[in-house]
Amino acid sequence: MGRYSADTEQILGLVGRAKQIGMRVEARITDVEREVVALNVDWDGDAADAHRTKHETLHRELKDMRTALSELESMAQGAHDRYLANARHNSGMWP
Structure with a gap:
């Protein structure tokens, strides 16, 4: 099996x-x-x-962008934390 990282x-x-x-x-806006x-x-x-x-459309879309970036950050941080936790767990199982 190939190595995943x-x-x-x-x-x-x-x-x-x-x-x-x-x-x-x-x-800039x-x-x-x-x-x-x-x-x-x-x-x-x-x-x-x-x-x-x-103008109203632009501000709605800016709000959507902020929301999407915030969600992306939260998901990426969660994935990061889970990945590291799993790597530590797996390393402990397979020295």
Whole structure:
């Protein structure tokens, strides 16, 4: 039987990197929103309605991204912990 291994630290590192990218995306969106507010433009009509709709969609999707990244982190950490516990257990059984 072949030898199986997983680099759980690398997996956790990749998840951490994904979270950092998500935070950078959110920070950039916040910057853009700040610039839009600074324009101090009061507008209405179809374009304003479309902008509001897209803005609401964007914030829902950002919330979904945060939730997904949090779940991914939790699952990866759980898998990491179980993998290490099983490796210790198996090592104890098969010296």
